[in-house]
Amino acid sequence: MFLPDPELFHEDSIPADTKKLNDKLVALSEAAPDMWQFSPAAIRQARREGKSAFPMEAQDPKAESFSIEGLSHNIPLRAIHPDKRSPRGVFLHFHGGGWMLGAADLQDERLKQMANDTGLTCISVDYRLAPEAPYPAACDDCEAAALWLATEGKTKFNTDFLAIGGDSAGGHLTANALLRLRDKHKLTPFHAAVFMAGAFDMSGTPSTKNFHEKLVLTTNDIQNFAAAFLQNNEDRTDPDVSPLYADMNDMPPAHFSVGTKDALLDDSIFMANKWIQNQPDTELDIYPGGCHVFQYFPDLAQTQESRKRMSDFLNRLIG
Numbered sequence: 001m002f003l004p005d006p007e008l009f010h011e012d013s014i015p016a017d018t019k020k021l022n023d024k025l026v027a028l029s030e031a032a033p034d035m036w037q038f039s040p041a042a043i044r045q046a047r048r049e050g051k052s053a054f055p056m057e058a059q060d061p062k063a064e065s066f067s068i069e070g071l072s073h074n075i076p077l078r079a080i081h082p083d084k085r086s087p088r089g090v091f092l093h094f095h096g097g098g099w100m101l102g103a104a105d106l107q108d109e110r111l112k113q114m115a116n117d118t119g120l121t122c123i124s125v126d127y128r129l130a131p132e133a134p135y136p137a138a139c140d141d142c143e144a145a146a147l148w149l150a151t152e153g154k155t156k157f158n159t160d161f162l163a164i165g166g167d168s169a170g171g172h173l174t175a176n177a178l179l180r181l182r183d184k185h186k187l188t189p190f191h192a193a194v195f196m197a198g199a200f201d202m203s204g205t206p207s208t209k210n211f212h213e214k215l216v217l218t219t220n221d222i223q224n225f226a227a228a229f230l231q232n233n234e235d236r237t238d239p240d241v242s243p244l245y246a247d248m249n250d251m252p253p254a255h256f257s258v259g260t261k262d263a264l265l266d267d268s269i270f271m272a273n274k275w276i277q278n279q280p281d282t283e284l285d286i287y288p289g290g291c292h293v294f295q296y297f298p299d300l301a302q303t304q305e306s307r308k309r310m311s312d313f314l315n316r317l318i319g
Contacts, residue, residue, distance in 0.1 A: 002273050002284045009260050014289030018302055022215055022261060022291055025053050029214035036224055040100050040131060047101060053216065054296050057109040068152075070144040076126040077145065078104040080111040088119035088318050089161030091194075092149050094177075096168030096293060098225030099130045099138050109298070110307070117311035118318065121157055123149070127173065131228040135241065138169075138229070139176045143184075146177040150189035161318055163192040164252075165310075167293050168217075168264070169225070171198020175243035175271070182250055192317045193254040194310050197264050197293050200244040200271040202226055203236035211263035217292040222263060248274055253281035255313040257306050259290015285309055 007013055014022075035043060050056040064079040081087060093111060095102040104124035111122035127141035149162060166174040174193060181187045199222075201208075208222050230241065239246035244267070254275050258268035268284065276282035287294065287302045295303050 002269065002276065004269065004284075004286050008286050008288050010288070014260075015301060017300055018287075018289040018294070021294075021297060021300060022289060025216060025291060026214050028053055029216075035221075040129070040228070044101055044103075044129075048103075048106070055298065057107055059105055060108040060112050063105070063108060068145065068148045071140050075141050075145055076104060078108075078124045078126070080108060080115050080122045080124070082115040082119050082121065083112075084116070085119055087121040087157060087159060089121075089159045089163065089191075090149060090153060090157050091115075091118070091120040091122045091163045091165065091314070092146060092190075093122055093124040093164075094127065094142055094166030094170035094173040095124060096166065096170045096197075097129075098221070099135075099169045099172075099229040100225055101129070102169075110295070113307060114311060114314075117308070118314045120161075120163060120314065120318075123153075130225075131231070134231045135229050135234060138173060139180070139240070142173040142177045143180045146181055146190075147185060147187070150181065150187055162190045163194065163314055163317070164190045165192075165194030165196070166198065167196035167295070169199055169229075171195040172200060172202075172243065174198065175200060175246075176240065178251060179239065179243060179246050188250045188252070190252045192314055193252050194313070195254060195256045195268065195271070196295055196306075196310075197258045197262050198256070198267060198271065199264055200242065200267045201236075202230065202234075202242045205264075205266035205270060207266035208263050213261070215261055215291045217263045219263060244271055244274065248278045251275060251279050253279060253313075253317055255283045255285070255310055257285040257287070257295070257310065259287045259292070259294050259302075261289050262292045262294075264292060283309075283313060 104126040272284040
């Protein structure tokens with residue numbers, strides 16, 4: 001079981017550069033208009049233009065775009081390959097954004113760093129977004145992508161090593177895809193899973209219900225994202241909606257990372273503790289003062305430490 005060191009939660013444990021970034025993000029949030037007064041399309045466009053707290057990432061000119069057949073439509077995928085060696089495997093990535101924002105081409109720099117550090121081709125999935133396409137659309141698309149990689153993708157990329165992962169809402173979709181492959185298709189093809197501040201309990205953990213600091217993701221944001229995704233029509237303790245309520249047998253080795261200043265802190269702690277009961281090869285990294293998906297900010301020392309820890313975990317399992 002993971003029992004976090006209380007020292008991690010002390011203010012004097014927060015590195016100076018992390019504290020400086022948090023202060024900046026809070027100030028930006030307090031000065032900005034309420035995001036929820038705008039349409040999802042407008043918010044998406046603003047983010048694509050760099051009008052958000054998150055830094056823009058340059059697109060990889062060597063990225064490969066293609067699509068696969070989904071349940072009802074073709075699903076776009078974007079592959080980022082390592083620069084100086086043949087791929088050693090594939091990492092299937094589901095982006096964050098509250099099931100409402102984000103796209104497969106908005107994290108090329110992060111995926112390129114992972115590709116070069118691990119030798120894995122990183123494939124990001126352009127799943128359908130809420131509220132235009134509510135649950136289970138995103139889950140269906142990510143399931144289809146994972147199933148395709150487990151069956152046809154091995155041949156396309158000439159590899160047997162498969163890893164999977166995602167950040168925030170993408171962590172939720174990662175767990176959901178693994179469970180669906182196991183339960184619906186009787187497949188457990190992935191050798192590793194990486195979760196970065198995932199959302200695992202849509203009924204709400206204590207930290208998601210009580211985080212009101214204007215630091216990237218608040219309780220109000222979580223409630224609005226969940227309402228757009230679920231349309232308030234789903235049983236939020238259904239394991240297909242909230243993976244924390246699922247049986248965790250036959251899950252792959254997993255790495256969880258989260259910061260102490262993240263509304264989804266409890267989700268990671270609770271899920272990692274449930275995961276390790278069935279899969280001993282489970283890691284949980286908690287970063288003092290780290291905001292939600294702090295790994296998006298490349299100049300932060302904790303960012304590079306966390307990215308390295310994720311790559312080290314994958315490299316160990318690739319062997």
